[in-house]
Amino acid sequence: MAIEVSCPGCSRLLRIDEIHVGQQALCPACDEVFTVSQQNTDEGIASETDASASNPFAPSSAPVSWDESAAATEYQDVAPHRGTLILVMGLLSWFCCCGFGIVAWVMGSQDIKQMEAGRMDPNGLALTKAGYWIGIISLLLNLGMVAFWILMFAFSIRDEM
Ligand SMILES: [Zn+2]
Incomplete structure (x- = not known):
């Protein structure tokens, strides 16, 4: 069964057979040598520290070969998503x-x-959509508030006349 690991060097997602877990791997994109671990399959930041803590040049079997077709066709020429940034923008708004x-x-x-x-990397779709909708909703709520205060102001002027 194939699993996906993210390279600690360039955080590119790579597909590899799970029999290679625990072995050294060579990233085809940035030549980073790292140990394949199940934790790498999560795109978490914790796995990055795990991978850098282990010695990449520890003696072990030769770097495994990638499933070139999967790595090349699915993940090359795909821009990294900006889901986190968009969600932060939504929350800031x-x-x-x-x-x-x-x-x-x-x-x-x-x-x-x-x-x-x-x-673009579709893994960020949920984050992107969340930030997108939070941004829209807060914008509309703010516009609604502005419209409300303008109406209140207009009514108060009319009442005084
Ligand atoms: Zn890499």
């Missing part, structure tokens, strides 16, 4: 300034299109 909501909206809609076209 919620808690700080709704101006960030415009950024999350624009970036999110662009990136969702890129992912649907297969030009």
